[in-house]
Amino acid sequence: MIVTRPRDWALVRAQLADLHAKRVFIMGCGQCATVTETGGEKEVLAAKARLEQEGVEVTGWSIGEVACHASGQRLEVRKHFGEFSSADAVLVLACGAGVQTTADVTDKPVTPGLDSLFLGTVVRHGVFEERCQMCGECVLDRTAGICPVTTCPKGLLNGPCGGMWNGMCEVLRDRECVHVRIRERLAAQGRAVSAVPLPPKDHSKKLKPGSIDMRAGRKKSRHGGA
Amino acid sequence: MSALREALDAGRFVVTGEIAPPLGTDLTAMRTSVETFAPVCDAVNVTDNQGATLHLSSLAASRVVLEMGVEPIFQQTCRDRNRLALQSDLLAAWTLGLRNLLVVTGDDPRGGDHPEAKGVFDLDSTQLAQVAAGFNDGHDMKDRPLKGATDFFIGAAMFPEAEPWDVQRARIEEKIAAGVRFFQTQAVFDPDNLVRAVEVAHAHGAKVIAGILILRSERAIRFINERLAGLMVPEHVASRIIGAEDQVRAAVELAIEQAMWMREIADGVHIMPLGLDAAVPEIVREAGLR
Structure with missing residues (x-):
């Protein structure tokens, strides 16, 4: 998500003023932004009503x-x-990928209504955590x-760091230290708690910019080839 | 060869102090601190942007300490540099004559004076210890041979009072396996906690220099409890200082007592004066360490 x-x-x-936009089309997203209630039907209609109230025509x-x-x-x-x-x-009203995808398929100027925060879990309704x-x-x-990498505020692969106190995180003090949680879960599952430290991250594995063609190298069997 | 290592290897009980380089280029106050510690300390830690607040670099300040005839412990945190810069600075440190290295994770920038800064943490402290150990073996992180190796005496931080202990114990063992040969601990108030930490380190041949914080005032205690990583001052210790008529006196007396019982357990003491540098010689002498 x-x-x-x-x-x-x-x-x-x-x-919108920068774009001299007197007439605006609004696009939401049926997936993530609907679940997060930032770009679903309710929010798109609310934006429409607000724009119209403020004298901006919404064309659709x-x-x-x-x-x-x-x-799509x-x-x-x-x-x-x-x-x-x-x-x-x-x-x-979608994430940055949604905004750019829209911008790629229309000649009209496109502008974002949301800020993209993270890829996370719906912990419960309206509560999200990065994962x-x-x-x-x-x-x-x-x-x-x-x-x-994600849930330790310092992104340490091996921990805890020196700030851990009674199992709690030093930076986000209302949260458990993820390195303590990792070791406790490993122990509960009967797995080795103290192992060889994880090696330094290979940052070259993070594609930047991300781009991948899953079809590359695939056999052309769909087209009758062997 | 590190004199600190020689002393520890010879079984001598060592004393280390700690200085923070200035925010600026005026070294007067730093030199005064070094001169205060010199007669009673085997080595002096030089912090690296401690508390994620800006200071002159530990690299430059450590060299100044060395030129004053005092052995520095060059501290390197993982917070401000990626692996290229860390390795480059390790080579610089060795060529500048720095022989002792303390690798630490580093406090998060959000708690410092530049909360907008990006915390790098490209490596963690265990990984950085591995890198330094590799340098001692003559190769870089990519296993390429160095033109001239290092022979750092590699240290790390340790937290004897922190729970859960089984996690701390695992961390000590992992750091030793990574190449750490000595530990400097966060402040210790309970001798039993120091004993458990020393047992783990000694079982693997590493030395432990036990931490003493001079709890100079109620305000200092509050600062430690609220701001300092991995430490809380126990109630019975705090009340002894807060209830005292002369808080500085009470803090010095407490530090002397700590140094005396630590001598029976650890391989040295590391005194963090919190600005009360002038008290360090008295603490060392009154505890019978010099």
Whole structure:
């Protein structure tokens, strides 16, 4: 789940003013931003009402299945062709990937309505915690399914650091130290608690910018080849 | 050869002090601290942007200490440099004549004076100890041979009072396996906690220099409890200082007592004066360490 947060409304209005946008099309996202209640139908309609109240015309709105899918967004633009054409700008209530995907499939200026925060878990309704930094080199097999890279505020692979006190974190004092949690879970599962330290992270495994073609090298069997 | 290592290897009880380099280029106060410690200390730690607050680099300040004829313990944190810079600075340290190294994780920038800074933590303290041990063996992190190796006496931090202890014990063993040969501990108030820590280190041939914080005032105790990593002053110790008519006197007396019982357990004491540098010689002498 990509967790997002609404941008300050005054900032959103300033973005639209910069674009001289008197007519706006709004796009939400049917996946993450719907779950986080930042870019689902309710939030898109609320943004529409607010813009209209403030004198901005909303030419239309749509919520595709998922805003970060290029073909899907292309389809949304086609479905709402007239409403898109008459808009000066597109306000996207989705994560950064959704905003960019939309920008790639329309000639209209696109502007973000949300800030993207992290990839995380829905702990319970409305409560989200980061779980993965997508480092390209998973260590969860060694760390009892708890990611120290993400959940230790210092991102230490081996710990705890000197700040741990009574099992609690020094930086985020209301949280348990993840390195203590890792060792306790390993012990509870009968696994070795003290092992060879994890080696330094290979930061070259983190693709930057991330780009991958899963089809590359795949056999062309679909096309009759062997 | 590190004189600190020689002393510890010979079984002599050592004393180490601690200085913070200045925020600026005026070394007067730092030199005064070094001169105060020199007659009673085997070596002096030189902190590295301690508490994630900006100071002159430990590298430069350690060299100044060395030129004053005092043996420095060059501290290196993982917070401010990536592995290229850390390795480069280790080579620099050796060429500048620094023989003792203390590797620490480093406090998080969010608690320091530049809370907007990026905490690097490209390596952690265990990994950095491994890197230094590799340098001693003549190779870098990529196993390439160095033109001229190092022979650092590698130290790390230890937290005898911190729970859960089985986690701390594992950390001590991991650090020793990584190449750590001596530990300097956070302040210890309970002799039993020091005993358990020393037992683990000695079982693997590493030395322990036990930490003493001079609890000079109620304000200092509050600072330690609220701000200092990995430490709480126990109630019965705090009340002894807070209830005293002369808090500085009470703090010095407490430190002397600590030094005396630590002598029976550990391989040395590390005195963190919290600004009360002038009391260090008295503590060392009154405890019979010099």
